[in-house]
Amino acid sequence: MTDSISVEMTDRGVTTLTITRPEKLNALNVETLESIADALADVEPDTRALILTGAGDRSFVAGADISYMQDLSTPEAQAYAELGHHVMDALSAFPAPTIAAINGYAFGGGLELTLACDIRIAAENAILGHTEIDLGIIPGWGGTQRLPRLVGDERARRMIFFGDRIDAETAAEYGLVSEVMPAEELTTHVNEMADVLAFKPQVALRAAKEAVSLATETTLDAGLSFEQRAWSGLFGTDDQQEGMAAFLEDRDPAFE
Template sequence: MADTVRFDIEDDVATITVDRPESLNALNVETLQALHDAVDEAEAEEARVLVLTGAGDDAFVAGADISYMAEMDSQEAHEYAELGHDLADAIESFPAPVVAAINGYAFGGGMELALACDLRVASETAVLGQTEIDLGIIPGWGATQRLPRLVDDETARRLIYFGDRLDATDAHEEGIVGDVVAHDELDDHVASLAADLAAKSRTALRAAKDAINQSHETPLDAGLDYERRTWAGLFGSHDQREGMAAFLEDRDPDFE
């Protein structure tokens, strides 16, 4: 793994940190590939929760590397888009909840990686935006598809068309982030949230994530059918038996 990305795991919570603070954690090819390797490592380690964040106090991920993109031709741009899409898809399909700890600027590709996460928690100093329009391009790592699924269609269009930047409070009001906390409380808040998730049933959380993701990909009737089958398939598992026994016995469950 490149030295532009840090990977840590403790108490079943994996943390991936983009470590290019001198470049506001912008994503060059090396960093994109290292991030994908880190996501794969978190899966191999069977992390129950994955946290994605950026190094320093200024940026989560300020975006893709514009100095690298400036002279790309169409074929090179396609290959670069594939790298970003592959990473965002790996985050979205990760077999456990993924939490974006947005500690500063999250522009362009940085916001797109946050959109691929399950949950987003922002520092009160964070600023988010799909700013690609001012570069003469559009979002290329998934925002044209994920953002309208998260907020209403017109809000997504306005954010993409105008390239507006939202502070953390406005992003929360639009439903882009779930929590806004004081900057110096972000790490503790995310750690507490991750610990709560890690204590839940691994199999049930994965099933819930898969079922919710289906709602983005299928008509309602197919999604409901998937939910029914997934729900029924959990019965007979250790966690289902243990969870219900613990409820009936008025004790905390001991999930696998």
């Protein structure tokens, strides 16, 4: 790919996208954002589970590139915001399940990357926060919208207003991450999770992701209507036939 990211895919269809700017704590510059967007588009057809992480043992992604942002004009800032939203939206809409392996600092745009993933697993040394307020700005790549949906309105307000940095255990208490792991076990644990997902029925898993995502994006009636259509549409697929046959025959299914 580029010097700012690396992409690896196993023969099981697990893709690991790693942001590789450890000397900058994996901060997101324009090149990195564009590379992430390109990589997501490139790997989408063949990926059954996606892992997102940062290089090194200090930082997942420490945020956006402040040296680049410092002297932006309003129109330039708008373009940067649009690029950031494009990446976060592409990650959020990625059809396969996505896992953020948070192996260190996740501030600002780094936290927004995790919010756009389906599952967030943190190392014990991870520190997370929306720290933009102390830079004279606010979260600009989806944080003001996705964080309240995850941790609740007032908790999100406090995190954004005060710019607090919270440790992994506090993030788990808030519901911001679902698990906290010893740092040396994070990669193995996340890889094992992704492997399990890779062996699930792909069409059904993608339908499940789309249906669950609608829960926070539409009305209950619209979501329930989509669920009915998605559920019934899976009947007649090879995986539905195999899954139910395996259950009735008391064996493990062999999904495509």
